[in-house]
Amino acid sequence: MTLLVSGWVALDAIETPFAKVKQSLGGSATCAALAAAQFTDVRLLAAIGEDFPEGEQAKLEGRGIDLAGLTTIEGGTTSRWGARYHYDMNTRDTLFTHLGVNDGWKPVLPAGWEDSSTAFMAADDPQAQLGLLGALPSARATMVDTIQIYIDTAKKGVEAAMRAADFASVNETEARQLTGQASIAKAGRALVEAGAKAALIKLGEYGAVYASPDDYFVAPGYPLEDVVDPTGAGDTFAGAFMGYLDTAEVTPGEVRRAIIYGSAVASFAVEGFGPSRLLELTRDEVEERYREFRAFTHFEEAG
Amino acid sequence: MTLLVSGWVALDAIETPFAKVKQSLGGSATCAALAAAQFTDVRLLAAIGEDFPEGEQAKLEGRGIDLAGLTTIEGGTTSRWGARYHYDMNTRDTLFTHLGVNDGWKPVLPAGWEDSSTAFMAADDPQAQLGLLGALPSARATMVDTIQIYIDTAKKGVEAAMRAADFASVNETEARQLTGQASIAKAGRALVEAGAKAALIKLGEYGAVYASPDDYFVAPGYPLEDVVDPTGAGDTFAGAFMGYLDTAEVTPGEVRRAIIYGSAVASFAVEGFGPSRLLELTRDEVEERYREFRAFTHFEEAG
Numbered sequence: 001m002t003l004l005v006s007g008w009v010a011l012d013a014i015e016t017p018f019a020k021v022k023q024s025l026g027g028s029a030t031c032a033a034l035a036a037a038q039f040t041d042v043r044l045l046a047a048i049g050e051d052f053p054e055g056e057q058a059k060l061e062g063r064g065i066d067l068a069g070l071t072t073i074e075g076g077t078t079s080r081w082g083a084r085y086h087y088d089m090n091t092r093d094t095l096f097t098h099l100g101v102n103d104g105w106k107p108v109l110p111a112g113w114e115d116s117s118t119a120f121m122a123a124d125d126p127q128a129q130l131g132l133l134g135a136l137p138s139a140r141a142t143m144v145d146t147i148q149i150y151i152d153t154a155k156k157g158v159e160a161a162m163r164a165a166d167f168a169s170v171n172e173t174e175a176r177q178l179t180g181q182a183s184i185a186k187a188g189r190a191l192v193e194a195g196a197k198a199a200l201i202k203l204g205e206y207g208a209v210y211a212s213p214d215d216y217f218v219a220p221g222y223p224l225e226d227v228v229d230p231t232g233a234g235d236t237f238a239g240a241f242m243g244y245l246d247t248a249e250v251t252p253g254e255v256r257r258a259i260i261y262g263s264a265v266a267s268f269a270v271e272g273f274g275p276s277r278l279l280e281l282t283r284d285e286v287e288e289r290y291r292e293f294r295a296f297t298h299f300e301e302a303g
Numbered sequence: 304m305t306l307l308v309s310g311w312v313a314l315d316a317i318e319t320p321f322a323k324v325k326q327s328l329g330g331s332a333t334c335a336a337l338a339a340a341q342f343t344d345v346r347l348l349a350a351i352g353e354d355f356p357e358g359e360q361a362k363l364e365g366r367g368i369d370l371a372g373l374t375t376i377e378g379g380t381t382s383r384w385g386a387r388y389h390y391d392m393n394t395r396d397t398l399f400t401h402l403g404v405n406d407g408w409k410p411v412l413p414a415g416w417e418d419s420s421t422a423f424m425a426a427d428d429p430q431a432q433l434g435l436l437g438a439l440p441s442a443r444a445t446m447v448d449t450i451q452i453y454i455d456t457a458k459k460g461v462e463a464a465m466r467a468a469d470f471a472s473v474n475e476t477e478a479r480q481l482t483g484q485a486s487i488a489k490a491g492r493a494l495v496e497a498g499a500k501a502a503l504i505k506l507g508e509y510g511a512v513y514a515s516p517d518d519y520f521v522a523p524g525y526p527l528e529d530v531v532d533p534t535g536a537g538d539t540f541a542g543a544f545m546g547y548l549d550t551a552e553v554t555p556g557e558v559r560r561a562i563i564y565g566s567a568v569a570s571f572a573v574e575g576f577g578p579s580r581l582l583e584l585t586r587d588e589v590e591e592r593y594r595e596f597r598a599f600t601h602f603e604e605a606g
Binding site for chain 2: 184203217257287
């Protein structure tokens with residue numbers, strides 16, 4: 001069983017009220033791949049520039065991630081993104097986005113990777129996502145994510161990619177923007193009515209909502225104590241979700257477990273800058289947090 | 304078993320993007336008492352003016368609420384509050400607050416009401432809350448709520464009332480303001496460290512968090528589809544919580560159930576203007592929603 005992860009590998013500059021880093025390993029695919037690697041074998045499909053530090057590549061290899069799809073673009077520079085978080089750590093200003101090698105790059109599946117059992121396509125041009133989905137006809141579970149810029153510029157494409165995948169992952173703002181529904185419950189239902197096979201709406205610190213034709217699930221947020229850097233939490237969530245699902249049957253009960261694993265791994269990710277916490281995370285820690293999560297949320301039937 | 308509910312009975316003028324009402328039965332104690340009456344006998348202690356419509360009083364009597372403590376102040380006018388909700392229904396502008404009879408009124412326990420088994424003191428001057436708590440030494444569970452104005456003007460009193468009661472109920476903003484902690488998990492713990500025996504933090508549509516020295520519980524929000532009017536949802540939650548607890552042992556498991564009952568009843572309250580939905584709500588509907596809530600949130604232990 002192998003999960004394909006595609007998206008961005010980037011270098012991030014992040015400022016919080018408490019600290020800053022100038023050039024930290026980042027990007028949607030990085031976070032998702034590291035999270036998924038807790039559960040299964042991961043193949044990473046992304047573009048980097050010649051300036052990408054070897055040390056960062058070694059970090060990914062150190063977690064057992066297959067980098068045969070990590071493509072160095074000759075003469076290109078790695079994508080860079082900078083942001084500053086406000087005091088509450090829930091809102092941020094994007095300081096800059098340099099597309100670099102991701103400007104126009106179209107991911108192509110390396111030879112032999114058609115047998116990936118599952119796939120997660122982090123936010124990207126929806127045509128690129130659709131191309132990859134078409135190249136993976138036998139994958140038994142696929143998920144696409146998106147970001148605001150593609151909803152603004154290519155909404156029909158985003159909707160087509162969401163219909164083509166088994167799971168569509170969006171955050172709260174994106175769910176409202178795509179559906180025009182203020183209610184999260186209605187937005188989830190509307191995404192399914194618009195053709196998504198299942199919708200996962202990430203609510204940040206408040207957890208997640210899952211809607212499909214045959215299930216509806218609401219998970220509260222893990223009680224976070226010290227948020228050092230929320231960057232990439234959504235991709236971490238999605239990566240862990242798909243990583244767990246790669247090892248399980250795709251049933252409503254397992255999907256619920258996958259959401260809790262997603263929350264658990266994301267709750268670690270925000271404890272450090274960039275993916276630093278994920279680079280040292282152990283499966284035992286993840287299992288312990290899953291158990292805590294259940295202890296924090298369980299309640300009995302009515303007496 | 305009988306729950307005492309004290310606080311405001313008021314007449315509200317509410318505007319939402321979709322409708323408006325000019326003079327609707329409202330007030331913290333009204334919502335809490337109607338919610339609690341789903342579960343147990345309720346005594347209502349509040350002040351009204353001579354202008355309070357008999358029809359509104361009949362609505363409360365119709366739900367079996369004991370109005371011996373509903374005190375008509377001669378020559379006084381009932382408190383009035385007006386607000387306008389924004390499009391997202393999560394934010395509102397207060398248009399006016401007329402204290403009326405609640406300007407300086409000190410609630411006094413009617414003769415015979417010292418035997419109330421539990422009590423909920425909705426937001427009020429903390430000295431009034433402390434007075435009532437002192438008059439109920441044998442109540443086996445008490446809860447106080449507050450609002451921003453008392454945190455701004457009488458923070459030490461608010462903290463004293465929270466230490467004196469068994470449960471302190473606050474919303475997210477109030478929890479952060481009282482503790483100086485941005486993290487809800489830390490704020491809950493900080494309230495307990497500051498002397499609250501247990502803290503219930505209401506997160507609106509995102510559910511609630513409960514912290515005590517021996518338990519921590521996070522409940523997600525019920526998936527709300529059509530929010531007509533969120534006014535009083537927090538007091539409804541608190542009233543149902545205490546109403547259920549009046550019928551149960553005060554154990555961690557029953558406290559968790561009480562929180563789910565609180566969420567369930569509050570999810571009905573927002574479906575109508577003011578307390579209109581509560582006035583026709585049946586216990587069967589509440590039980591059905593509790594079961595739905597469990598179905599929406601349950602997940603298995605790790606496999």
